[in-house]
Amino acid sequence: MFVYALSGIIMVYRNSDFLKTEVITEEKLAPNLKERQLKPIFKKGAEVVKREGDVIYLKNGTYNKETGVAIMKKMELPFILDKMEHLHKANTNSPLYFLNIFFGASLLFFVFSAFWVYTPKMPVFKKGMYFTAGGIVLTLILLFI
Known part of the structure; x- marks a missing residue:
């Protein structure tokens, strides 16, 4: 998750020269x-x-x-950061693309399995539903702005 998080943050700056050196x-x-x-x-x-x-x-x-x-x-980015970015942008032409699919499916499992950690009768479950609703609204706002 660290690799994907870091490479995702770095990809935000891909149109700038942030962390890049001239070759x-x-x-x-x-x-x-x-x-x-x-x-x-x-x-x-x-x-x-x-x-x-x-x-x-x-x-x-x-x-x-x-x-x-x-x-x-x-x-160009430094060697390690460049490799991480290419891993993040992998497609079916990449030899290890199935690892990206596995990682994405694992993250989806973690997201949905969190709903079964607490029973609906617990107060923390209700609070979690508020956070879920807020996250859905925030995601919709970010997608359509």
């Missing part, structure tokens, strides 16, 4: 590539900022048309 890589590409050919390589940062001679400056790097050398800047 610079240099790659030899074919010379004289067009801007549209650079988009899949530079991805989100493929927007041209300026040009100086044979060098094209992009949002997240540079490309030299004559030599074909591309220098790319990317912001």
